Amino acid sequence: MTVLPMLSAASSDAATLAWIVRNLWLIPVIPMVAAGLIALLPQPRRRTAATLAIGSLAISFLLAVTAFAHVLQHWSSGAPTREIVSIDWLSFGSSTLQMGWVLDPLAVIMLVMVTFVGSLIFIYSTGYMSHDENFTRFFCFLALFAGGMLGVIIANSLLLLFMCWEIVGLTSYLLIGFWYHKPSAAAAAKKAFLTTRVGDIFFLLGIVWLFAQTGTLLFYNHGAGAMEPAALAVLLSQHAAWGLTAAGAIALLIFAGAAGKSGQLPLHVWLPDAMEGPTPVSALIHAATMVAAGVYLVARIYPLMSAGAGPGTTTAALTVVAWIGAATALFGALVAVAQFDIKRILAYSTVSQLGYMMVGLATGGVAVGIFHLITHAFFKALLFLGAGSVIHGCHEEQDIRKMGGLRAQMPITFAAYTVGMLALSGFPIFFSGFWSKDAIVGAAHHWPVSQGPFWMLLAGALLTAFYMMRQVGYVFLGVWRGHGHAHESPAVMTVPLVILAFFAIALGLLGTPAWPWFTAFLESRTLAFDLAGFSEPGLVPMMLLASTLVFIALGVGWRLYVAADRRSDTDPDALQSASPTIFHWLESRLYFDELYQATVLRAYALCAWFSAWLDRRFWGGMVAAVACGFRVLGRCNKSVDSEWIDGGFDKGCEELTTAGGVLAWMQTARAPGYLRTLTVGLLILIAVVLIAASIAGQVKL
DSSP states (O other), X not given: OEEEEEEOTTSOOGGGSOXXXXXTTHHHHHHHHHHHHHHTSOTTOHHHHHHXXXXXXXXXXXXHHHHHHHHHHHHHHTOOOOEEEEEEEEEETTEEEEEEEEESHHHHHHHHHHHHHHHHHHHHHHHHTTTOTXXXXXXXXXXXXXXXHHHHHHBSBHHHHHHHHHHHHXXXXXXXXXXXXXXXXXHHHHHHHHHHHHHHHHHHHHHHHHHHHHSOOBSOSTTOSTTSHHHHHHHHHSBOSTTOBHHHHHHHHHHHHXXXXXXXXXXXXXXXXXXXXXXXXXXXXXXXXXXXXXXXXXXXXXXXXXXTOOXXXXXXXXXXXXXXXXXXXXXXXXXXXXXXXXXXXXXXXXXXXXHHHHHHHHHHOHHHHHHHHHHHHHHHHHHHHXXXXXXXXXXXXXXXXXXXXXXXXXXXXXXXXXXXXXXXHTOTTTSHHHHHXXXXXXXXXXXXXXXXXXXXXXXXXXXXXXXXXXXXXXXTSSOOOSSSOOOOOOHHHHHHHHHHHHHHHHGGGGSBTTBOHHHHHHTTOOOOOOGGGGGSTTHHHHHHHHHHHXXXXXHHHHHHHTSSOOOOTTSOOHHHHHOHHHHHHHHTGGGHHHHHHHTHHHHHHHHHHHHHHIIIIIIXXXXXXXXXXXXXXXXXXXXXXXXXIHHHHXXXXXXXXXXXXXXXXXXXXXXXXXXHHHHHHHHHHHHHHHHHHHHHTSSOO
């Protein structure tokens, strides 16, 4: 196997590509290099570490903007908007494994979002983590995390994507468990790492199967890529189990990996616990990076997901994605209603919104799902950073029952947080969440398979506005119920909130029916401003229905949690008073963790016990028996060797030694003595001869 770091002959001639396309790899590599440099710094070099991390991501942001301008220029001029660079990575036998990167509207939108939101989170972190003794290590992990996510985005190969995918998984483990001295943080890190590995196993199986069927892992390769018609035709012609084609089965295996990273049922259990890490980590994971990776993966392999679907029809893979997404959206919203930790509420909100994105991809296409991913990244980062500002101002308190009235002490945080709350709730017209979420609800309404996901999403939208109003009522309105005095956060933390709040509003302008810029850009089609877009059948009634649900939910939330005068942190929750049993079930997260503990983990523990017993009793017994046999053979061998062989040899040596001693006594080196001995010997010989002759009767004496 040899490494061939050269441009593939099948790829575009590098000389004809723009500089930014040829050097797109710099966008993820620069933060990774910064992480390596920070790792070599001594712990006290805090300013240097922060400068390297923020500076590297800022450079990546500038490169991403350059790439965006390049793609935008191609789109405006009608030129192809997808450009690739492929590299021959490994050669084995007559086969060559290629990797490379791709620049297209989907990739460039994600690059700009991740680098921009990530930069704001990095800047915010300098204030939030200013007193942490492991400040340098924190920024090392952040930079590596961002680099891994950027690698996922630009990858034009499932193998390269999987490598960067695992970097994201590793750094998420390191960041979630950053405060490893807290048992809850260490447990959450292990839970996240192991749960996502379950999905990654299926993801890896899908990669292997895809390569076996198509001979390539490149997404696009001038007609020879795995996401292009020739390869998809081969996959559609191969049948798997349960009526699935190879395309559908591989798509579902890869989706399992996406479900693990993006917290979809039943692999969602790690995501709410991820908030045990520092708040900037929660913002980065829940908004711009890790959870977005799964949704992005489904969007990237969408040609495989939708292979074989005709007009008005869908595929088995997309059907599974739609139902799992809808169930996740409703589940997350239900559980968020009964939480009291300010970050855990937002964590279950993320679970719910990721379900919306999956439904958007399955029922409306890439543009619908990715638009909500982009808008959600901004207002969810705003909400998590706002929650971090609240925690910082309330002296590390996270229980919303011990807050209240913070609008006066923290006016900037309150204003920014309110914008994020309204955007997440889908407040009409002025907020980006309204346009992106309602596009998904509308797509689900027109889904030809079933109306089930549509009604589940409506229920989730109603609950979303309610639990966000509940949270704001507990935290910012009413009277102060905590201890001590709250204070506003420093400018290094509040300025990023203001910037994110602006985009939480402004991004909605890119996805209105009158000017659907986002959809046109992703699909590389022409764009024109036309108010007739609002005349699409059923659009206005759907907008009115969604808006009505939001107003109802906000009104009920205001009535229960703002109008009611809460004076003590021990006052029961309004829903808890109305239905203690249901509230307890929701507060306990519908006992998913307990269910897994009683089933999956118990089965795992049983298998571990059986394996240990098998190792000790069976395999250990066999090894002990073999060892005993060899010990017996050793003793026998020792006995034969020491008693017979060594004894005989030793006896022979003794006789030779004795004989040698006699001979040595006789060797005096004196001639008279030798003559006497010779004479005596001759006489003895004559005597012997005579005696022998006499006995024989030949001589008479």
